[in-house]
Amino acid sequence: MLLLLSPALVLAQQEVDRASNNSPTPSNNQLERVSVTRQQTDTDLRRREPVAKQLYGRDELDKYGDTQLSDVLKRLPGINVSGGQLRMRGLGGAYTQILVNGEPAPPGFSLDNLNPAQVERLEVSKAPTADQSAQAIAGTLNIILKDAPRVVQKDLRLGMAYASEKPVVNAGFTYGDRVVGGLGFVLPINVQQWNFVNENEGDRVRDHGLTGLRNSGRDRSFGQGFNMAPRLNWKLGDDETLSVQGFFIQNRFRSEGSNTTEVLFADPATPSKSVLPPSLLDTTRNRGTFSAQRVNLQYNNRFGEDRRIELRAGVGSGGADFNSGFFGRNKDGTPAIDRLTTGENRNRNTTLSGKYSQYAGDAHTVTTGAELERRTRDESRRTQQFDYRKANPKWEDLLTGVEGQPFDATITRSALYVQDEWEINPQWSAYAGVRHEQIKMASEGASSQFASTSKVTTPLLHLNFKPDPKGRDLVRASLTRSYKAADVQQLIARPTVNTDYEVRGPNARINTELGPDRIGNPQLKPELATGLDVAYEKYLPAGGLISVGVFHRRITNLIRTDRPRLMTVDYADTQRYVITQVNLSKATTQGLELEVKGRAGELFPSLFEPNTNLNLRASLNLYRSTVADIPGPDNRLEGQQPWQFNFGADYRLKSLPINMGFSAQIAPEFDVRQSVLQSQTSLASRSLDAFAAMQVSKQDSVRVSVNGLFQPQQGTRVVIIGTPDYNLNRRDPVPWWAVNWEHKF
Template sequence: MKKHKRGSLVWLGPLVWLGTGGIGQVCAQDVPAVGGGAEPAARQPGGKLERVEVLGKQATDNDLRRRAQFAKQVYGREELEKYGDNNVADVLKRLPGITMQGSAPRMRGLGSGYTLILLNGDPAPPGFALDQLDPAQVERIEVTKGPTANQSAQAVAGAINIILKNAPKVSQRDLRAMLGYTVDKPTLSGSFTIGEKWDGFSLSLPISLFQWRNRNDTVVTRMAPGVDGQAAQSAQQGQNLSWGHGINIGPRLNWRISDDETLTWQSFIQKGTWLNESSYRSQVLAGSPSLEDDGDFKGGWQNVRSNLQWVNHFSTADRIELKAGVSSSKGTFDGQTVRLAQPFRRTIGDNADLSVTQSGNYNRLLNAEHSLTVGWDLEWRQRDEKRDITEKGLPLVAEFEGQPFSARIQRQALFVQDEWEINKQWSTYLGLRSEQIASKSQGLSNPVSNTSNVVTPMVHLNYKFDAAGRDLVRASVTRSYKAPELSALMARPFINNLFSDTTKTNTELSPDRMGNPNLLPELATGLDLALEKYLPAGGLVSVGVFYRQVDDLIRNVTGLQTVDWSGVPRWVSRPVNFSKAMTRGLELEVKGRAGELLPGLVDAKLPLNLRGSVNVYQSSVDALPGPNNRLDGQQPWSGNLGFDYRFASLPMTTGGSLAFTPGYTTQQSQSQFLDQGRARSVDVFVQWMFSPKVSARFAANNLVPLDGESRTYTSDGYFGSTVRTGRTQYSLGMEIKL
C-alpha cells in the first residue's frame, strides 16, 4: 500500500511518553527551559519546571489524575498488585465504571467496541487478550472518559491505556510464581523480569508463562420450531471444559543518544494454544427439536507487535517525535462434532491480521503554561480468513468452503491540539482530529469499497476552586466514532449448527450469520461534566454525568431472507446501520482512608481504606419502541465496593471487593427480546510480607458465585434460555525481588 503523509505531527502530554513515572517527569523531560542550549548547565530548568519535576517523582495515582488536562483515572503498581491477579482482565473488573464481558472491558455499560483499548498509547493489535496479560508486565493503567486528538477518536465510551513497564534505571530481577485452581486440577503461572542499564542504554525483558483451566456447566432450554418446522421443546445439560497455556514477552530497549535525543524499541509477543471439549445430556420434551452436538475443538493464536520511537528536543521550545510499528496476529482452529456416536461436522480454518502504522508529531512550547501540537497518524490493516466446513465429509456450502475472504482498512488522520494553563484556576485542552477511513471487502463477489471522513473536535475545560486544585470541575464536549470490525465487513455466511441442512429453513432464534461490507462508522457527540474533590489525606470524591448522541448505530438485525446458499428462505442475522440512539448516565466514585471518609465514626489512624462506585445508565434506540429499547448489553446500573486493611502488629494486609449488576431486559428488534440475569463477583485477598523483597499472597475470586442466566424470546412465544454455573478461582502466589 502506498502511504500518503497528510501533515506534520506533535504530541505532548502524559499519555504519550511511554513508561514514564508521571506527568511531572514528562514535563521535566519534554519542556526545556527557554534560552537553554545543548550543554547540561544551559538546560537546567527554571523555577516552574523544577517544581514540576519534584512533584513527578512523588506523584501518587491521585496526583496524576488531578493534574491531567482531561478526565483520567490512574492505577499504578499498588492497585495492580493488590489481589495477586494473574491477568489484567481480573484487575479491570474491580475498577470503577468498568464491567467485563468475557475478557473484553466495557465502560459506561456499552459494548467492547465502544471502549478503546490502547497498548502504550497505541491501539491494541487485533486478537490482543487482556485475560492473558500478566499484571507484572504492566506499569500502570490509565482510564480516560473521552477521546483526545493525539490518539484514535474511536473512544465513544472512553479509553483504557495499558502502559507496559519501562526499562529500569538500575539492575532489576523480579520473580513471581503462582499456583491457581478453578476446576479439576491446579494451574501454574509465573513471570520473570530482567532489567539492565549500561551507560546510555537500558533494557527491560519481562517474560510470563500462564496456564488456565475452566469448566462451564450449562442448562439450555428451548421452545422453538424443530427440524420439521413444528413447535418443539428440549432441555440440554452441557459441560464445556477448556484449558490451554501461553507465553508473553515484552522486551523494551532505550537508547539515550544525547541529552536531547532518545530512541526506543518496544515489542510485545503473545503466543498460546487452547482446547475445548463439550458434551451434552439431552431431554426431548416435545416435538422434534434441533440439539447441540458433542464436540472437540483446538487451536492457537499468536500476536506480535514491534514499535520504534525517536524523540528529539532540537531546541528549548521544540520537540519532534516519530513512530513506526508493525503487528501481526494469527489464529488457527480445528473442531469436530459428533452426532449419534459418529463424526458429523468438521471445521478447519485460520485467520491473519496484519497492520502497519506510522505517525509523527511536532510540539511547540509557546510558554511555560501553553503548548501547541500538530501531527499525523497513518494505518493500514488487513484481515484474511479461510474456513472449510464439512458435514459427513461433504462441504456444507460448496461455493463458500475453503475460499479466502479478506477485508482492509486504511486510515489517515491529521490532528492539532492546544494545551493551555490559562491561570492557576483555569486550564483548557482544545483538539481537532480529521480522519479518512477507507474499507474494502473481498469475497466471492465483486469487491465492496467504502470511504468515510470523520471530523472530531474536542474541548476539555478544567476549573480549580483553589490554586492547589483540591476541588475542581471538568467539562468536555467531544466528537468520537466507532468503526466496524474487519470481521463484520466480510460477506460470508456462517450456517447455524442447529439447522445446518440448507435445504430447509431455520428459526429466528437460530439464524445464520453474515457480515455487511456496506457498514459505515457510528458517530457520537458527547458531553461530560464532573466534580472532583481531593481530600487532604489522599481521599477522593467524584460525581459525573455524561451524554452521548449516536448516529448510524450498528446493530445485528435478524430477518427472513432469500439467500444464495439455500433454495428456501433462511433467517439471517447481519450488522446494519440501524438507527440513532441516545445514552446518558450518572457516575459516583469515593475512595480514601475510612477515618477521612467517615469522620467521627472511625478512628482517623485506623489503617483501613475504603472505595466504592455507583453508575446509573439510561439509553434508547429511536427505531424501537420503549420501555426497554436500550443499547445492547447496557445494564441500568452497576456498583462496586471494596476495602483493604493493613495490620499494625503483623506484616499482613487483607482486603475484598464486591461488584454487582442487576438483571435487565433489552428489546433487540421489533419482535425479539433479551433478558439478562444479575451478575455478582466477590473477591478477597491476604498478603504476607516476609521482607521488603519477599511476599506471599492468597486470593479467591468470585466467591459465593451466582449462576448466570440469559433468555432470548420472540413476540410469538418462542424462547431460548441458558443458565451457566459460576465458579470460584483460587490462587496462591509468591513474589521475590532479587
C-alpha cells in the same frame, strides 16, 4: 499542592544539592539546601492531567496477584468485563477502545493474554483527545507496558491456581537495569496455564411453540501461554532518547465438550414445522494456536526549552490456526452427523506516526501530528460434514461455493490532528483540538467482496476550573465528538448458518426467527456520537478522592441487528430466516458516575482514628439509554445495564506484616429490546474477590487470593415477542483460587 507526607514516603526519596568543588567551603553555620520529595500517587497524577483521566499503577496491578489483566479491570469504577470483552459505561465491543502504549491493540488481542506484571500503568479516559483515535464513544483504555527501571530490578514470581478439576501453574520473571552509555532495558517474561470447566443448561421453545427442547452440557477449556514485553531505552543526549518496545504472545488452547438434548415435546405429525435437531447426543473437540508479535521504535527529541518532536514506527504480525470437530449421535448412540472445521488467519500491520509540540507564548502548548496504519488479514476456513442419514454418505462442504475459499482484507487508517493546551489563568485551563480520521476497508473472497471508506472529523474541547486557585478541587467539562466504524466481520457478506436446520438435501428446513443465519452488510456507515461530560473532583488532604460526574452521548447512524427476515439465499435449498446489521436513526445514553476512595480516618473521622490502616473505596454508576427506532420499554443500547455498584477495602495489620482486602461488584438483572420482534433478559451478576498478602522477609512475599466468590447463575433469556418461542441459557460460574510467591533479588 502539598499532600500529607507519611514518614515512609519522606524517607523514600531525598535529594541533596551540594556545592561544587570550585565554590567556597561552607562554614559550620551554613546549611545545605535539602529538597524533600515523594513519589506521586495515582490520585496525584490524575489531578495533574489536562483532561479527565483515571490512572492506576503498580499498587492496583499487584494487589490481588492476578495473572490476567481482565481480572484487574473488572474491579475498576465504571468498568466490567464479560467473556473477556471490556465494557465501559455498560458498552462493549468497538464502543470501547483498547490501546497499547497509545497505539491500537494488535488484531486478536485479548485482555486474558496479558499478565499485569508486564504493565506499568493503566490509563482510563471517558472522553477522546485529538492525539488518539476517536473510536471511543464509551471511552479508552490505554495499557502502558513496563518501562526500563532507574535501578536494577530482578523479580521472580511463582504461582499455583485452581478453578476446576486440577491446579495450574504460572511463573514470571522481570529483569531490568541501567547500563553504561545511557542504556536501560527491561525484560518481563511470563508463562501461564489455565483450566476451566463450565457446566451449562438451557431450555428452548421454537417453531411457534411446536417444539420444546432442554439441553445440558459440560465444556472444559485448557491450555498454556507465553508472553514477554522487552523494552530498550537509549539516552542519546540530555534531551534525546530512542526506545524499542517488543510485545510477543504465544498461546496453545484446547477444549472438549459434551451436550445432551432432551425433547420435551414435538409434533411428529408436522415434521416440516416441528423440527428436531439432527442429533441429540453431541461431543465437541477444538484445538488451536494464537500468536502475536509487535516491535515499535520511538524517537523523542526536545529542541531547546520550547519545542519537542516524537516519531514512532512499528511492525507487527500474528495469526491463529484452529480445527474443531462436532460429533452428533442419535438418542441410542448411533452416528447421525459429523462436522469438521479447519482454518487459519494471518494478520500483518505497519504503523507510522509523528507529532511536534511547541510552546506558544507563556500559556499555550500547541501540538500537531499525523498517523498512518495499514493492516492486512488473510483467512481461510472450511467446514465439511458427514451425514449418516443419507443413502450414500460422504464428506461434503457445508456451504457449497463458500467453504475453503480464501478471504483477505486490507484496512488503511490515516489521521491528522492539532491540539492546544491553554493555561488561561490560575483558575481556568483548556484543551482544544480537532482530528480528521479516514478508514478505508477492502476485501476479496467468495461472498466477501466489498470496499468501504469512512471519514470523520472530530472537534474536541476540554475545560478545567479550580474554584480555589490555590486549592486541589477541580471541575472538568468536555464537549467531544467520537465515532465507531463497522469492523470487517460486520461488513462481509459471508453467511454463518444455524446448523440445527439443514441447508441442503432432503432434510433441508426453514430455520426460525429464534435461530436465524447471519450475514454482513457492506453498506454500513460509522456511528457518530456527540458527547458532553461534566465532573467535580474533590481531592482530600490525605490523598482521598470524591468524584461526581454526569455524561450524555447522542449517537446517529446506530449500528444494530435488524429483525430476522425470511429470504431466498443461494447457500440453501429452502428459504432461510436471516439477520444482518443496519444503521438506525439515533440513540442517546446518559449516566451518573460517583466515586469515593481514601483512608477511613479521612472519610469518616468520627468513626475511625486518623492513623487507622484502612483504605475504603466505592463507586456507583447509573446508566440510561434509548434507541429511537425500537419501541419500548427497555429499548436501551445493547448490553447496557441500568446500574453497577463496586465497593472494597484494604487493611494493613499493625502487629504483623500482613495486608488484606476485598472488592465486590454488583449489577442487576435487566431487559433489552433488541428489535421490534425480539427481547433479551440478562441475569443479575455479583462477585467478590479477596486477598491476603504477607511479607515473609525483605525479599519474599506470599499472596493468597480468590476471584469470583458468591456468583449466581449467569445467562440470558431471548424471546420472540408475540409468540411462545424463547431460548434460555444458564451456567454456573466457579471461583478461581490462587497462591503466589514473589522474590525480589
